[in-house]
Amino acid sequence: MTSLEHDLESQREGRDPADDNSPAPAVLDKDGVRLAVDGAVATVTLTNPAKRNVQSPAFWRALIEAGRLLPGSVRVVLLRAEGKSFSAGLNRQAFTPEGIDGELSFFDLARSDDAELDATIATYQEAFTWWRRSDLVSIAAVQGHAIGAGFQLALACDLRVVADDVQFAMRETSLGLVPDLTGTHPLVSLVGYGRALEICLTGRFVSAEEAVASGLANIAVPRDQLDAAAQDLASAILAAPRDAVIETKALLQGAQGRTYDEQRAAERQAQARRLRDLAGLGD
Template identity: 80%
Template sequence: MASPAQDLGPVLDKDGVRLTVDDAIATVTLAAPEKRNAQSPAMWRALTETGRLLPGSVRVVVLRGEGRSFSAGLDRQMFTPEGIEGEPTFIDLARSSDGDLDAAIAAFQEAFTWWRRSDLVSIAAVQGHAIGAGFQLALACDLRVVTDDVQFAMRETSLGLVPDLTGTHPLVGLVGYARALEICATGRYVGAEEAVTTGLANLAVPAAQLDATVQDLATALLSAPRDALIETKALLQGAAERGYDEQRAAERAAQARRLRDLAGLGD
C-alpha cells in the first residue's frame, strides 16, 4: 500500500525538478532526461524552493537524476548570445553593477546550500555524467553513491570561468588542495574508482544496484536517534575549522546536551 505522502503525489514538480516525500525520506529528482538534466536558473530556483518545502518529518534527502546522466552541467543555451528566454544572458549579467552581479550569483548558489543543513543527511545518487554544475550539485550533498560508469568533471576553468556554485569548499575538503586544483584546472574526468579512492564518493556500485544501495544507506541513517545524528553531524562539519582543544570542548558540550536529554533534563 502506498503511504499517504505518496498518495498526495509530488510536493513539487516544475522546471525539471520533482520532490516526493515518503515519511522521513524525501527524494529530489532532476527530471529533464531529454537534456541530460542540464541546469538553468529556473531549475536552480526550483531546487531552492524544494529545500523550503521539506516537511519537518524529513531526515534524509536523496538527490537523483533521471536518465543516463545525473547532470551534464549548465544548459548550453546559457552560453549563446540569445540565452534562455526570460533569463538574463551571461552578457547581461556581466554588464550589471557589482552589487547586482553578486546578488545574482548568490541567488544561483542558494540551490546548492541547503543540502548540508544540520537536521538532514543528503545523499547524491550519481550515474553517468556529473559535469560542472552537476559535479557541484553532487558535492553539495553530504554523501555520494555512484555507479561504475560515473564521470565527474569540473569544466568551468576550461570555459574561462570558475566553479562558483559552492563546489570548491567541499572539493578541497574531500580530496585536498593539490588534487582539487588539478581536477579543476585540467577539466579531466574522474571515474568511479578514483572517486572512491580519493573520498569523492562513499560507494561505487553497478547501475542496476544504485537505487537499492541508496535506499539501504538511507534506512541505515534513520536507525540512529535524530537528535544524536544532528549533534554528530554538527561536530563533524565544524571540526576542520576548530582547533583540537576547541573540538574537545564542542564534543563535551554536545555530549552534555545528549546526556541531559536522555535523562529527561533537557530544555
C-alpha cells in the first residue's frame, strides 16, 4: 500500500498512519499490473521495474481488467510505478518478426485485413480510455522515463504529478509509427498544436520543468516527495462532495467542444442540478 492509501484510511478512522502497516489486499496482480482498492482510493501500480515497466498486449489487457474491477465506491485512482522508470514504453520485442511470446507481432498485425487491424488497435486503446471516466479522477505519479506508450499512459490520466527526474518522450514517429494509444488528443489539449507536433516529430525529452511550464504536468517535486504530493492532491479532491466533482469534471471535459454560449448553458444546467440536489429536490 502506498503512503497515500495509508494516510487516507487513517484519516477516515482517526488513526496515526505510523500505527498501521498492513497493506490493502490486491484485487488484481498480473502481467505487470497490480490493483489495490482502499475505500474511495484505488491504486494501480506498474510492477515490472527490472524491465522499466515495458508494455505489451498482456499488460494492456491487465489494465483493462483493472478498470472493470473498480467498485463504485472509488473516487480517485492513483497510477504509479515501481522502480526508477515509470514506463519505457512498448516492449521492443514486438518489433521483431518473432514478436512477444503468445502475442501478435507488428508483422502479424500488418498482414491483417483493415477491419481486424482496426479492431486490434481499438482493443489496445481500451487500456488507456477508462482513466477519464466521468465518475473518477485519475492521478499519474510519474518518475524517470515515460517513453512512447509510457508517455501516453500518463496522458491518459486527468492529472499528472511528476518527479524532478521525469523524462517524457514520444518516440513513435521516429520509429516510423504514430502515437495511437489515445495520447494525441490530451497532448494537443495540454500544450497546444505546435508544441505537441514538435514533441512528437523530434522524439526529444521533455523535462519536469518544461512539463509544468507547458501544462503537461500539474506539479513537479523531488523524487522522494512524489507519493506525498500525490497524497495531497488526492486528499484535496476527496474533500469535495463527489457529485460536485463529477459535474465540474464534465463541464471542463466538454468545454473545448462547446461554444461560449453553449458552455454558459451547460454551467446553468449543472448548477441547477446541484442546487436542487442540495435542497433535497433532486431525483
